[in-house]
Amino acid sequence: MSLNVSPDKETLSRRAAEAVAALIRHAVDQRGRCTIAMAGGSTPHRLYEILATDIRDDIPWERVHLIWGDERHVPLDHPKSNFRMAREALLERVPLLPDHIYPTPITGDPAADAAAYAATIDTLLVPDSGRLDLVLLGLGDDGHTASLFPGSPALAETTRTVVAAPAPVDPRQRITLTFPAINRARNVFFLVASADKAPALACVFGKPGGVAECPASRVQPAGGELVWWMDEAAAACLEL
Ligand code: 6PG
Numbered sequence: 001m002s003l004n005v006s007p008d009k010e011t012l013s014r015r016a017a018e019a020v021a022a023l024i025r026h027a028v029d030q031r032g033r034c035t036i037a038m039a040g041g042s043t044p045h046r047l048y049e050i051l052a053t054d055i056r057d058d059i060p061w062e063r064v065h066l067i068w069g070d071e072r073h074v075p076l077d078h079p080k081s082n083f084r085m086a087r088e089a090l091l092e093r094v095p096l097l098p099d100h101i102y103p104t105p106i107t108g109d110p111a112a113d114a115a116a117y118a119a120t121i122d123t124l125l126v127p128d129s130g131r132l133d134l135v136l137l138g139l140g141d142d143g144h145t146a147s148l149f150p151g152s153p154a155l156a157e158t159t160r161t162v163v164a165a166p167a168p169v170d171p172r173q174r175i176t177l178t179f180p181a182i183n184r185a186r187n188v189f190f191l192v193a194s195a196d197k198a199p200a201l202a203c204v205f206g207k208p209g210g211v212a213e214c215p216a217s218r219v220q221p222a223g224g225e226l227v228w229w230m231d232e233a234a235a236a237c238l239e240l
Pocket of ligand 1: 039040041042043044070071072082137138139140141144145146147
């Protein structure tokens with residue numbers, strides 16, 4: 001595991017974007033493609049913009065495959081859709097191949113949608129033994145990541161790749177990668193910015209002043225690299 005602390009969110013986003021680009025190039029060199037689980041929420045938006053602009057031409061986009069680490073169970077054009085955020089910040093601005101973009105199915109039944117998405121991802125990852133090249137994650141101020149919230153039944157999932165999961169805030173129905181799926185990844189990048197994330201980070205790293213429970217601490221990719229990209233405000237409790 002490694003920690004990369006930046007003075008601010010812009011620097012964090014730039015450093016992480018360069019690392020994502022290098023990781024994509026390496027994966028393509030080694031295996032001919034790169035599979036990425038996109039993070040939701042607001043933090044990754046700037047990273048996606050940088051990938052789509054400043055370093056756009058440094059990435060072999062035609063070899064990149066995108067899934068979503070979690071999704072709100074709302075239409076893909078809904079203002080709260082993680083897919084919509086990524087589409088506007090990145091997908092519409094780079095030459096990804098349309099059949100390499102795998103949005104979460106949103107039909108009507110979250111459990112059925114989760115099962116369908118799990119089947120899609122499991123099939124996509126057959127050549128990689130179920131291992132994503134990169135999982136991008138955010139951190140909630142309550143210690144959640146993806147849609148793995150404190151007290152959620154999804155925290156106990158040990159086999160399925162994707163499950164439907166409840167959220168304590170709207171939209172309350174989510175579809176999320178599970179810990180087994182995340183922890184199989186070759187690389188996991190957390191993107192954490194702002195002071196309101198400091199108590200959650202303190203919990204993850206076992207420091208004083210942390211929130212009571214932090215599911216994000218269970219992201220421990222057994223055979224992969226874990227990198228925490230954070231700004232100084234979020235890292236305040238870590239005494240680095
Ligand atoms: C979501 C995200 C969620 C997010 C954290 C941090 O669907 O909301 O997947 O896990 O990463 O809540 O969100 P911010 O980046 O907006 O602080």
